[in-house]
Amino acid sequence: MPPDRPKRPRTAHAARLLASAAIATVLALAVAGCKTTGDDTTGSIGASNAPRSEAEWRQSLDRWAGRYRDNPGDPEAAIAYARALRATDQRAQAVAVLEQASIRNPGNMPLLGAYGRALADAGNYQQALDTLNRAHTPDQPDWRILNAQGAVLDQMGRHADAQRIYSAALKIVPDEPSVLSNLGLSYVLMKDLKRAELTLRRAVEQPKANPKARQNLALVVALRGRFAEAEQIARADLPESEATANVGYLRQMLSQHSEWQKTGRRPYAPQPDSGT
Numbered sequence: 001m002p003p004d005r006p007k008r009p010r011t012a013h014a015a016r017l018l019a020s021a022a023i024a025t026v027l028a029l030a031v032a033g034c035k036t037t038g039d040d041t042t043g044s045i046g047a048s049n050a051p052r053s054e055a056e057w058r059q060s061l062d063r064w065a066g067r068y069r070d071n072p073g074d075p076e077a078a079i080a081y082a083r084a085l086r087a088t089d090q091r092a093q094a095v096a097v098l099e100q101a102s103i104r105n106p107g108n109m110p111l112l113g114a115y116g117r118a119l120a121d122a123g124n125y126q127q128a129l130d131t132l133n134r135a136h137t138p139d140q141p142d143w144r145i146l147n148a149q150g151a152v153l154d155q156m157g158r159h160a161d162a163q164r165i166y167s168a169a170l171k172i173v174p175d176e177p178s179v180l181s182n183l184g185l186s187y188v189l190m191k192d193l194k195r196a197e198l199t200l201r202r203a204v205e206q207p208k209a210n211p212k213a214r215q216n217l218a219l220v221v222a223l224r225g226r227f228a229e230a231e232q233i234a235r236a237d238l239p240e241s242e243a244t245a246n247v248g249y250l251r252q253m254l255s256q257h258s259e260w261q262k263t264g265r266r267p268y269a270p271q272p273d274s275g276t
Contacts, residue, residue: 057087068097073104079114091122102131109135113145120152128152143169147179150186159190175202177209181216188220196220211237215246222250 061084067074068081078101085094098115105111116132119125132149136142146169153162166183170176180203187196200217203209214236222230230250235243 054088057084060084061088072097072100075101075105075108075111079111082114082118086118086121091118094118095122095124109142113142113148116145116152117148120148120155125152125156129156141168141172143172143176143179146172147182150179151182154182154186154189159186162186175206177203177206177213180206181213184216184220188223193220193224197224218246219250227251 060080064077064081064084067077071077078097082094082097085091085097095115095118098111098118102108102111102115112131112135116128116135119128119131129149129152132145132152136145146165150162150165150169153159153165163183163186166179166186169179170183173179180199184196184200184203187193187199197217197220200213200220203213204217214233218230218233221233227250231247234246234250238246
């Protein structure tokens with residue numbers, strides 16, 4: 001049996017072959033399956049003090065389930081209950097809750113926004129886009145809804161349209177890191193890693209940037225063949241155990257280029273989360 005061939009060094013070309021698969025890993029690193037993020041990222045309905053652990057989400061689920069049962073027409077209860085359902089992987093039930101609440105409150109824009117994001121999270125992209133279009137008005141656009149719309153368009157493969165939407169959001173909130181982060185991911189999907197890196201660096205430079213943007217940047221830097229630098233970025237702002245896990249995930253991503261090169265499939269993440 002012939003000896004194993006030595007592994008070829010990763011090159012920029014090999015990294016570009018990974019770009020079409022990068023979004024799944026980026027989103028996994030950045031939004032942890034959309035369970036712990038707020039509204040600003042690839043579209044959730046969260047808040048800065050959102051629950052973080054699974055136990056906290058379960059507590060939130062129990063609390064809001066009771067309030068929702070008492071009054072299914074309460075928009076606040078429906079949004080919070082659905083958010084907890086999504087965070088605990090009960091996406092179809094979250095959609096059902098928000099659908100019923102939206103029927104009872106047809107003009108409630110925050111409720112429509114939450115419903116659109118839940119639809120996107122469940123993979124109903126066209127319905128999500130239609131719903132998000134009704135969640136704000138042309139004369140009063142909501143940048144968070146625009147950000148979610150862009151994420152949905154990216155999931156649908158309409159990257160140029162998504163980038164126009166992100167640009168519109170950035171006119172409302174210049175240098176908003178969550179929009180820049182999504183825009184950077186959109187460039188990744190178009191295999192424009194240079195522009196993706198520049199955009200994500202701009203996101204990371206903002207005072208409000210969170211660790212998700214840094215992890216997105218780490219993956220893009222790794223995809224460009226600069227793994228040592230990517231490790232440094234991936235370890236920033238994280239406990240050692242999480243940093244090590246992220247670095248391991250980056251290594252796994254980069255080691256699978258042969259399989260992706262053979263299949264040519266692009267694995268979309270089940271977002272957008274377009275958040276939680």
